[in-house]
Amino acid sequence: MKCRDVKKELPTLIADGRQNSLPEPCAAHLQTCDSCRNEWKRLTGWGRMLASKEKWTPEEGFFERLVETGMREKRRAVLTESVAREMDAQPFNLLEFLRRPLHLPRMVPATLLITVFLIPIYFFISQQWNTIGNFDYAFGSVFAHSTSRMDADKGNAIVKGTGIQTAQGAESIVKLKGGTEILISSLSRIAIDDARTVHLEHGKAFFDVLKGQGQFKIHVPDGEILVLGTAFAVEVNPEGTIVTVTRGSVQISGANQSQKINGGYEGILRRNTPPVMREAQLLQQTHRWVGSLRNRRSEEELLKYYPSLAVKPTPVNR
Structure with missing residues (x-):
């Protein structure tokens, strides 16, 4: 025998308790091979050390429990195999699945709890996503609408x-996300698509x-205005648009066609006509209107915190 075969067989002999009755080929090899003989001595030493000093005696009912456990595992294997065969033989039937009874007493409270928890979250996220700005000032009758009437x-x-x-006679100021401020004059109509796109229909x-x-x-109505960062007024009237x-x-x-308009100038847009640039004729008027509207907003803000400013002093007769 070769050393490899002998060393492979030695642990088996120890486990079977045959260290005193070695097979003849194995015993002959151990007499001639020092390496295998030393390995055999180590294994027999470990075997004697690990051998139990007392004879093992099973406790009462051990074999009955062992048989019961074995039968239980066998039944489980048979059941699993039969279920697998049944599922393979019968394809999934949606109508049959829907006809199965539901545990409504358990499902209703859980469904209601999840719904009550998710609805406020949905409305909050939807509102934050759709909100693009807010009203900063309103004077007179200002009407706002989206899917329904809104408070301005x-x-x-x-x-x-x-x-x-x-x-x-009504005017309004709105602020959009990104810092854009829009001052809306009397008898005007504007539609805000998002925080960066606006339609001025008239006014x-x-x-x-x-x-x-x-x-x-x-x-x-007469064209389009594109800006990156500036301040300007737009007036839409039946004759055209003045920027x-x-x-x-x-x-x-x-x-x-396109035309660039710098500060201090005006651009004229008319339907089916190329844009025209001219020196601003409404510049001072625009400054006065913007300053007046912003001053009224500031006064209203002050009156909110200092109501006494609204009381006019009574003239004193001397």
């Missing part, structure tokens, strides 16, 4: 697709757009 009071949210209309509005927030686009730039520059487009 200061602080109320503006959502995507909001339309704002001012009556005779007058002043736009103060911060730099570094991306393009801001205004659609008018008065007070700071920075804008690009106006109409009739497939």
Whole structure:
């Protein structure tokens, strides 16, 4: 025998308790091979050390429990195999699945609890996603609507697709995300698609757009206005659209042509006519209107915290 075969067989002989009756080929090899003989001595030493000093006697009921456990595992294997065969033989039937009785007493409270928990989260996320700004000031009859009528009071949210209309003598200021401020004049109508896109349908509005927030686009009946960061007024009337730039520059487009308008100049847009630039004629008027509207907003804010300012002093007769 080879050493490899002998060393492989030695542990088996120890485990079977045959260390005193070695097979003849194995015993002959051990007499001639020092390495295998030393391995045999180590194994027999470990075997004597690990051998139990007392004879093992099973406790009462051991074999009965062993048989019961074996039968239980056998039944489980048979059941698993039969279920697998049944599932393979019968394809999934949706109608049969839907006919199965539901544990409604358990499901209803859990469903209600999940619904009550998720509904406020859904409305909060939806509102935050759709909110693009808020009303900062309103004077007179200012009407706002989106999917329904909205309140145009200061602080109320503006959502995507909001339309704002001012009556005779009414004015409003709105602030959009990104810092853009829009001052809306009397008898004007504006639609806010999102925080960077606006439609001025008629009337007058002043736009103060911060730099570094991306393009801001205004659609008018006669064309389009594109800005990156500037302040300007837009007036839409039956004769056309007048864009008065007070700071920075804008690009106006109409009739497939574009024109850049710098501060102190005006751009004229008319339907089916290329845009025209001229020296601003409404610049001072625009400054006065914007300053007056912002001053009224500041006065209203002061009166909220200092009501005594609203009391006019009584003249003293001397």
